[in-house]
Amino acid sequence: MRSATQPKETPSAAQETWRWHWCGPIVPALVAAAALLAATAALKWLPISSPVRLLIALLPVPAYVHFLVAQVNAVRRLDELQRRIHLESLVFAFPTTFVGILTTWLIWLAGYLPGLNFSNAVTFFLVLMITLFIAGRALAARRYQ
């Protein structure tokens, strides 16, 4: 027995969502990566004066923002199970990164990674991650108030 009611979406719409989730942010990610590489190359090899160097360092920011917006839009298009999967991926990735950085830092402190300069980078990443996590939680909690 087939229902006479026709579905609202086109046949491939639901499947497209998941595909779009993975492919949608790829172009903005490539643009951001290209902007980062260009800015890095310019700062390393071009003889540029100080204020312009700051400008070049900030040039990729719009590309980063574009990537973040694309990422958020991609997640908003997901259905409830796909969002849960995405959340669980983050729950896995975020603390793993945290633990990974801390472990690498301790190995470096033990003197086994002499090539790395962790002294400033670790502090920066830890403060950044914690700040972003608190900000993210505050934003997420606000949506459900």
Added chain:
Amino acid sequence: MKNRLKVLRAERDWSQAELAQRLGVSRQTVNAVETGKYDPSLPLAFKMAALFGQPIEQIFFPEVQDLPERTSHDRNTRTDEDLPR
């Protein structure tokens, strides 16, 4: 949570993709619900109930271990169902 989604879908000769499309979710979600790996949200469960034209409790039903254990106090306490209609 158990459900009769697969049976209801088969009765209508719908594929998982077709049901997913009617519900506005992915085929992965329909498959996960059918196999009991994922319990849908209440809005999605109601959407399914509306689509199949059946009450929600005739599509989804809890397994015994999902139900709260009734204490002797509960058994001795009258519920709404005990009240005269």
